[in-house]
Amino acid sequence: MRGLIRYANGRAAALPFGYPPAVVLPGHACLVVVSAVVVAQRLAADVADWTLVGGLLAILPVVYLLAGLPVRDGERPIGVAGCAMVGTTILLLHPVANDLAPLILVVMLAECAAVTSGRVSLTLAALAALIPAVASAVGHLGYGLPFYLVAVALGWATGFIIKTQLRLFQQETETQAERAAQAADDERRRIAREVHDVVAHSLSITLLHLTGARRALQEDRDVDDAVEALTDAERLGRQAVADIRRTVGLLDSEPSKVRPEPGVDDIEDLVTDVVRAGVAVTYRVEGDSRSVSAATGLALYRIAREALANVVKHSPGSAALVRLVVDDAVRLSVRNELPSAVAEAEEGNGIAGMRQRAELLGGCLETGPDGGEWVVRVDFAPEPQELPAPEEAR
16 A cells, blocks of 8 residues: 555656646546456456456556556556557457446546646547447447447546646646745835834934034033933934834744834824934924824825935935825925935935835825925825714614
8 A cells, every 4th residue: 555655646746737646546446446347247247268358458557657667748648548448449349238348438538638638638538439339330339329428528527627627726826826925025025115214214313313412522511412312312222123123023923012003193203303313303284183094194104204314314404394284185295405416315215115105005205306495295195084874773
């Protein structure tokens, strides 16, 4: 039994569509059983012994394969079909009552149709159907020709269905593997964007605090201001480390406790941190920010953070205006004095990441110079309004 399983595993791996042993072994077993029953019918009917060669010839491919002898992929179905058809023809030279010899053709067609092209299997089916038809025409098949012809057709259909199902299963497996690889790539890009946003903003503001502390000690000899700046730098640094750990922790398969994602109300704290770092930023809110959804609020926070980081990086010392308008739509704009190197501000992953965040939620991001200022503007469609609950039927 172990030898059969090893044989099936080895032979199944070489077959098209990755046939498992559960498909290969039953087919061979059916061919052997049917051939043995046909031989037993003739032994019971005292048929000439030489006709029994047909039964041995029908199972010759199975014996050949079990012996582990080499065989080419294209020769295997042809060998099985040829031996089965020649063996069935020999057996039908001396038919018996309730002859099952044509069923050898049925099993053969099921195996061949499962591993060959439709054109080859249909050709074999036509040749197999000729054998009982000719036997019936010469009087070697007394009755049951329609039954045998239908059985031959069903044998071909069975193999064709098995091949089609396994082909579809293989295609589905490949599609799922491609989707999994694409999802992994998308997740890596998202995490890279998150890390970029965290590092770009936090390091920019932290460096401003450190610069302020150095100047307070060098120029003003003001220890209190230096300590305050260093305290803010330490706080932002710890926050950046926590954010990076939380973001990279998404790669871990184990569940972990994470803090809530920032929203639109956290933009004010973001601006406060930038102001405390020495950048003149004004924040204005028009409308009710509570109506902004969590997804849109997170996108607005990330875009505002990246825009302010670009202000610190590309236009240090300039004043900025952050304006949030919530009415029929949601609009956020970040304005600052036009940087001296506009080309640098247009390059990198920052603006591309902001644009992708906006487009994922159906928004539109525009960046560029406007009247001596560099403007980052994002517009989101109106937030969906909840319908009032229907009154209960009275």
